Amino acid sequence: MDLGLKGKAVIVTGAGSNIGRAITLGFAREGASITLADIDEQQAQAVAALALAAGAAAAETVRCDVTKLDEVQAMFARTVARCGTVDVLVNNVGWDELKFFTQTTPEFWQKIIQVNFVGVLNCTYTALGIMAPKQQGAIVSISSDASRQGEPREAVYGAMKAGVNSFMKTIAKENGRNGIRCNVVCPGVTIPEESEAVGVNSMWVNKDSMFTADQLAQIAKALPLKKVGRPEDVAGAVLFLASNTVAGHVTGQVLSVSGGYSMIG
Numbered sequence: 192m193d194l195g196l197k198g199k200a201v202i203v204t205g206a207g208s209n210i211g212r213a214i215t216l217g218f219a220r221e222g223a224s225i226t227l228a229d230i231d232e233q234q235a236q237a238v239a240a241l242a243l244a245a246g247a248a249a250a251e252t253v254r255c256d257v258t259k260l261d262e263v264q265a266m267f268a269r270t271v272a273r274c275g276t277v278d279v280l281v282n283n284v285g286w287d288e289l290k291f292f293t294q295t296t297p298e299f300w301q302k303i304i305q306v307n308f309v310g311v312l313n314c315t316y317t318a319l320g321i322m323a324p325k326q327q328g329a330i331v332s333i334s335s336d337a338s339r340q341g342e343p344r345e346a347v348y349g350a351m352k353a354g355v356n357s358f359m360k361t362i363a364k365e366n367g368r369n370g371i372r373c374n375v376v377c378p379g380v381t382i383p384e385e386s387e388a389v390g391v392n393s394m395w396v397n398k399d400s401m402f403t404a405d406q407l408a409q410i411a412k413a414l415p416l417k418k419v420g421r422p423e424d425v426a427g428a429v430l431f432l433a434s435n436t437v438a439g440h441v442t443g444q445v446l447s448v449s450g451g452y453s454m455i456g
């Protein structure tokens with residue numbers, strides 16, 4: 192099915208690793224013109240080469256720390272210079288380390304707040320300034336089922352992701368009149384399948400520090416679909432929500448892609 196994304200100007204943050212990589216390659220197969228924004232330029236460049244081979248109209252890597260508004264604005268300006276606009280923003284950057292709240296520090300909270308929440312504010316703020324005058328755009332933010340469930344060892348991360356869910360609903364209400372749709376995808380545990388699919392900054396660079404093989408098997412067993420997620424599972428939902436052809440009347444929604452871990456509504 193043609194999702195109508197061919198030639199669209201798409202920004203994917205954190206495009207170099209795991210879920211961002213799969214999202215980028217998904218847009219590439221649809222023929223989009225993609226900006227890969229990441230602090231890990233080398234890893235993003237490797238994904239850009241794969242994106243071009245997969246059919247992307249363009250794949251430009253821009254080194255950008257989403258927690259810094261000036262870097263975000265410069266990254267968006269590069270996309271506008273190349274494409275004349277930004278049609279789709281995917282707020283994918285996120286980071287966590289699994290620790291009980293009492294074992295964390297204020298410095299750790301600040302990093303979680305900046306990367307998972309302030310980065311989304313910076314990118315969304317900049318995107319709206321470009322999309323609103325054009326009266327069109329789609330924003331998809333990657334949250335987490337930890338935002339919906341309350342997840343031990345993810346207290347501040349889960350709270351920031353819940354903030355993303357709420358923020359995106361308000362932005363959806365404020366900007367529907369401008370033709371801008373805003374939605375959220377909440378992955379559950381989603382593991383990279385190959386070591387080349389993760390960058391040096393990835394949460395998954397040492398998979399065992401996140402979950403041991405035994406823990407992953409336990410998680411899979413507890414899920415209704417009996418398997419943990421693949422990055423491609425999340426990418427499919429993002430492409431759907433980004434497409435005006437198939438999701439043109441969908442806004443303000445939070446969609447779990449987690450094998451049935453949470454069932455809300």
Ligand SMILES: NC(=O)c1ccc[n+]([C@@H]2O[C@H](COP(=O)([O-])OP(=O)(O)OC[C@H]3O[C@@H](n4cnc5c(N)ncnc54)[C@H](O)[C@@H]3O)[C@@H](O)[C@H]2O)c1
Pocket residue numbers: 204205206207208209210211228229230231234255256257258283284285286306310333334335336377378379380381382389390392393394395
């Ligand atoms: N993988 C999971 O199990 C899972 C589960 C729920 C939610 N999520 C969410 O999905 C998203 C992607 O997760 P992932 O597993 O692919 O992550 P990852 O750690 O593998 O990759 C994150 C990417 O973002 C980049 N990055 C980190 N900080 C950045 C910054 N300040 N500015 C720009 N780039 C930065 C990294 O270099 C890396 O390429 C995140 O928002 C995460 O919170 C992941």
